[in-house]
Amino acid sequence: MSTHRDPVSRPLWMTAFLDFAPGHLAEGASFWSALTGYGLSPVRGTAGEFATLEPPEGDAFLRVQRLRLGNDRIHLDLHVADLRAAAAHAVTLGASEVADHAEDGYVVLTSPGGFELCFVGNGESARPRATAWPTGHESLLDQVCIDVPHDRFDTERAFWAALTGWPERASAVSTDFCSLERPDGFPLRLLFQRLGADDAGDRTRAHLDWATTDRAAETERHVALGAEVRDVRQVWTVLSDPFGRAYCITDRHPVTGQLT
Template identity: 40%
Template sequence: MIRWIWAFLDRPAAQFDDGVAFWTTVTGTTLSERRGDRDEFATLLPDYGAPTLKMQVIDGPPRIHLDLDVDDVQAATDHALALGATLAGDYILTQRIGYSVLHSPAGMTFCLTPFREPMGGLAPTVTGPAGDRSRVDQICLDIGTSDYAVESRFWTDLTGWAWRPASLPEFSRLSARPGVPVDLLLQRLGGDRPTSAHPDIACTNVDATADWHEALGAKRIQRGKQWQVMTDPAGQTYCLTGRTPA
């Protein structure tokens, strides 16, 4: 059983500080003390309520990976492997320090990590300069066409969360609410490539939020009917969506 989900904003060292400045502002958070052998980890802390975002310094291009908190890491790892995941890197090391790093059947990196304590209630929404309100409330998994059926089944079985269709046929959603405030959105892409992820921010006014984010260094990429595709200052894709930030 997945008890909590963390979305890691992985950034190269040269872009980490700019990423911190942008993401703490748009999420209304402050950065925790950095930790790890190389001070590579930090948590984005809201004024109150449950944190769900962390940041990590990595070697390589910016990306998103997920940490899934579980009661028993070894049992959850065995379950994930039985569902089609593969271990990444030196499992002897990760086993020694208490977590496992895996890839989904179509290549999405995720970690199984020990659940320590309840995170608390819902964090506050963020109010932009124009009065628009927003909140990161889901992580979208971008899945290639050929992998969509297998990958969707994998994440549904791994999480045990409730599956439901979305308003468009290329989307479906996994939700553990009210226990976990971040959903997983499964998106079927128009072509094939390894699965990746991006954050979705629910907004009361997509255009006003996009204006604010642009002033902070983000860029508009593509406008959809109910969403705006953006890139942050490091070039990482995210979306602003026209949904009520609960």
Template identity: 45%
Template sequence: MRKTAPYWVSGFLDLPADAHEAGSRFWENVTGWRRSAPRGDFGEFSTLEPPAGDATLRVQRVFDGVSRMHVDLHVPDVREAARQSLDAGARLLADHASDGYIVTRTPGGLAVCFVDNPGAVPPPPTEWSPTLQSIPDQLCIDIPAHLHDQETAYWSTVTSRPLTEVPHHPEFLRLPAPGPRGLHLLLHRTNSPGQVQAHLDFATTNLPAETTRHLHQGATLLQTHPSWTTLLAPTGTPYCLTTRHP
């Protein structure tokens, strides 16, 4: 494996300080995963720990009042992976390589961390009933059309993965990984202005039942489609439920 190729992908839910506790509880409840003890200089980090397998979601308390997601790419060599990303158009935000991570921003403005945390075993879906299972299994990178070409080239470079078209959906590109690699990556061309953003996707065996379950936990329904539903978490973070099998 190349020193820069990610062996695992995980997502960070960045929650404002005044909504951190309620937001963390919401994500615990909809995933079925328990929050770890806090860590970091200010207790700002925690992990949503599945009962088996390796974690793919973490939570961070932020102080700028904005709910969002950022991406962690787990790599063998954080310095070399970050250097490659800068060559692909990223910008360096913070070098904490001595602590195992480097923070960058993609050409389109999304925060991406290169980290050396372990990850190898996918967590199983949570079984809510005999007919309902679900799991957060994908990060969707939402790319405004005017940033699309450079951003998609960046993601193909830093992941060492080819861009693969999605049948009947020209607005999507997949970055398939060989074998288990944490969260899947999906690139989505949008008509929105502004910077690149990321949102979380769940896979579920029963989309209507899973939608109802999330609404009962405090989510707001934004849109419905035949194969996915778009929701808004109580802290203002959009995310989707999909008909992909968990």
């Protein structure tokens, strides 16, 4: 697998997409807009299936989509200078190309573990700041955790390291985690989690993570908006949105992204 540090697939920006099952978009977009404190753009697309969560300052890095079929999930858009060159490089690293819509501005692929990603054109460049809440704490949705089946962990993390050109960073929490060092000003970190051997499912999937200066206060804020607490761990809390989509609030600092 290539270890080139400046591949043509190196992202200039990254967008996380909250993909909603049919019938979930309106309520789901409203919930995530309230969680982030970001405004919701007018819907767009041939069937009104897309919208953007717009931060009060800085550029957008979160969008929502209504799926034609399937369950609620996450996928990533990597903004690159050359869609076809990036897609071709990703395939050499182990990705599979699903659909070539380069003339319309995107190419759809899946990672070696089956996680969906798209290459799109570049544009955004200014990372939003953390949001200060009336309780006095701050928070920011700033990380995508890629959940990898136990026997595919090394292959998947190596693929993303080669794809982005970002160096790997060991976790201080567990050997079942590792992350990639994002460039300064980039909106989203990438964390990889090795799932347990008995975890259901054989495809790589993902969830979103928050950084905050006060996990208890941030959790209370989310619950008040309709989230449900699933589990409380040493440095993170697992919650779910109204449709059961899991996500986490962590003790990472919203400016540095590192555990406080």
